[in-house]
Amino acid sequence: MTTRKPLGLPSLKLISIAAVAGIIAGAAAVYIKETGSGNGGGETASGQCAAAKDLAQKITPLAKGQVAAMVAANEPRKLTTVAFNDADNKPVTLDSFAGKTVLLNLWATWCVPCREEMPALNALEKDMGSDKFQVVAVNIDTGDDEKPKAFLSETGVDSLKLYRDNTIGVFNNLKKEGLAFGLPVTLLLDDKGCLISAMNGPAAWDSEDAKALIRGAIGL
Known part of the structure; x- marks a missing residue:
């Protein structure tokens, strides 16, 4: 039986894992910057995502503490290959969230770190x-x-609304983009659907560090 944790209090285990993720963020940054626009699936900063490059640089100092593993996108771009289904099994793309800053998270029930951070993601949305x-x-x-x-x-x-992709295609597409190495993987996108930053591994998303990062991305 699953033990429920208070939504506002991430476990020490999650915090420890997130700290380790922060240590390896530098290596991930090198990889992300070298991949550029991946395998042709994204639109670079020269198009709709020009403003996102400035935003990514602006919020970089906010990627600290519990969200230190978030790495700014070197070339913000639209991830046109990302697709999944909603609770009614209807297709969804990132364009479906136009006008909203989005924290996109991929998870699975068999992924222990995913299970650890899900209540924190829920608390952030709440x-x-x-x-x-x-x-x-x-x-x-x-x-x-x-x-x-x-x-x-x-x-x-x-x-949190239930979104699904039981083909794992969304993960494989992000892997081709040089953004997904394992689970969980989390991407921050601006209100035009442009990638701002990304991380692999869990984080305490209900922490003040996380909230400050989101406020910065929204422009509050």
Whole structure:
């Protein structure tokens, strides 16, 4: 039986893992910068994402503490190959969230760090979700929806909508873009759907560090 944790208090285990993720962020930064626009799936900063480059640089100092592993995109771009389904099994792309800053998170029920950080993501959405910001957590378990639905229910995750991709295509596309090495993977996108920053590994998303980063991305 899953033990519920208070939504506002990330576990010490999660904080420890996030700290390790922060240590390896430098290596990840080198990799992300070298990959540029990946395999042709993104639109570079010379197009719609020109302003996102300035925003990425502006919020870089906010990637510290619990979110120190967030790495600014060297060339902000639109991730046109990212697609998944909503709770009604209808197709969704990042353009579906136009006008909102989005924290896109990929997770699975078999991923222990994902399970650890899900209540924190839920708390972030509950606290900051609005017409300007949304946490979009995409489950990539294979099979039907029953297992992820049961997990969210058991852990009290009640503010996150269920998004799914049981083909794992969304993860593989981000891997080709040089953004996904394992789970969880989290991307921050501006209100035009342009990639601002990314990280692999969990974080305490309900922490003040995380909230300051999101406020900076929204422009508050």
